[in-house]
Amino acid sequence: MNLGVYIQVPFCQTKCTYCNFHTGVVAREKYGPYADAVRREIAALAASGEISSLRDATVDTVYFGGGTPSLLEPSALAAILDALRRNFAFAESAPRDSEPARDVPPAAPLEITLEADPETIAAEKAEAWIATGFNRVSLGVQSFDERELQAAGRMHRRADIFAATRILRDAGFRNLSMDLIAGLAQQTRASWEESVARVLEIRAEHISIYLLEIDEGSRLGKESLAGGNRYSADAIPSEDAMAESYESACARLADAGYEHYEISNWGLPGFRSRHNLKYWRREPYIGVGAGAHSFDGARRWSNVHDSAKYVACIESGISPREQIEPVTQQQALEEELFLGLRQLEGIDLAGVEKKYGVSLQARIAGLREQGLLEMDGANLRLAPAHLTVSNEVFVELLG
Numbered sequence: 001m002n003l004g005v006y007i008q009v010p011f012c013q014t015k016c017t018y019c020n021f022h023t024g025v026v027a028r029e030k031y032g033p034y035a036d037a038v039r040r041e042i043a044a045l046a047a048s049g050e051i052s053s054l055r056d057a058t059v060d061t062v063y064f065g066g067g068t069p070s071l072l073e074p075s076a077l078a079a080i081l082d083a084l085r086r087n088f089a090f091a092e093s094a095p096r097d098s099e100p101a102r103d104v105p106p107a108a109p110l111e112i113t114l115e116a117d118p119e120t121i122a123a124e125k126a127e128a129w130i131a132t133g134f135n136r137v138s139l140g141v142q143s144f145d146e147r148e149l150q151a152a153g154r155m156h157r158r159a160d161i162f163a164a165t166r167i168l169r170d171a172g173f174r175n176l177s178m179d180l181i182a183g184l185a186q187q188t189r190a191s192w193e194e195s196v197a198r199v200l201e202i203r204a205e206h207i208s209i210y211l212l213e214i215d216e217g218s219r220l221g222k223e224s225l226a227g228g229n230r231y232s233a234d235a236i237p238s239e240d241a242m243a244e245s246y247e248s249a250c251a252r253l254a255d256a257g258y259e260h261y262e263i264s265n266w267g268l269p270g271f272r273s274r275h276n277l278k279y280w281r282r283e284p285y286i287g288v289g290a291g292a293h294s295f296d297g298a299r300r301w302s303n304v305h306d307s308a309k310y311v312a313c314i315e316s317g318i319s320p321r322e323q324i325e326p327v328t329q330q331q332a333l334e335e336e337l338f339l340g341l342r343q344l345e346g347i348d349l350a351g352v353e354k355k356y357g358v359s360l361q362a363r364i365a366g367l368r369e370q371g372l373l374e375m376d377g378a379n380l381r382l383a384p385a386h387l388t389v390s391n392e393v394f395v396e397l398l399g
């Protein structure tokens, strides 16, 4: 059995205006003790009976997410990976000199991803990352437009994205992912098309496109709800404009040879995110760090969100686990629908019905009549023309 490992690094240099994640801006002195706590949690987890069902699993994907994990010292990232290697069986890495040319899927059975912000990247760091074993970097680009980046409170500027890409390519990274957000404040159709054009020009192997979510927990969300104009809250594109931007990107990415495999994700052939596929396929993964979530196939659990509390728990030998819940059959079925339908290939309807001993025909009939769900051979999938209303479909399907 294969296993994914997620390492949460909940620190950022500043808080982006639209962000509602559990991340904090803390003094750099806190990074070292946090990384130490993560290493200790890995060792404790492997030694405990908590994940006995995964004891024989082989780690084939590791994902450092956040937050901004690229803020940690390369030596701290290396020490965490080393702790994983010492405590878990790892799939083999392909030798460096067999790394494939651009646009050829990497042969490495092991995918190790680091999320990074463009302004945090320097040549020495990138070289250290690749020497440590990272073979994929996911860059939080969001936009190539200066006004959008500024309104979003991002630290990087357009030039930083090009510089970071060059540094990463020179260091040997052949698998880059870039995130864009449709609907950022100050975004126009022209600025959006420009961002899509630049990411295609760079030919990132993987592209994620998210629609801006206006969350009341974010600074932008609060301002927008209050009708104010700070953070350019009065210059957020309409939902229709966001949907048009997404749809135009779908067409351009398809023309450029990218496979659209999940609502928000595209990859060149062979470059899908193997780690994230585990979430949508309900395959096991363990999460380490503050607020990290885990799933062993039968239970889901998570750690305390607060990074200071997390470090205190680990240092006092107390479990950082906050919630451990068995997944009921009903929940498993709902996850199968909700997560499975995020993938564009959809779900094997008869297979799911057989596995759970239910018929889903009555549940899906109305949505099929409305053209929101459709059959593609034996698979049930979201109709490609209605991906931007997937949340509404899920609410109706699971309601």
Ligand code: SF4
Binding pocket: 011, 012, 013, 014, 015, 016, 019, 020, 021, 023, 066, 067, 068, 117, 140
């Ligand atoms: S870098 Fe990411 S996690 Fe950090 S504040 Fe910005 S959006 Fe949130």
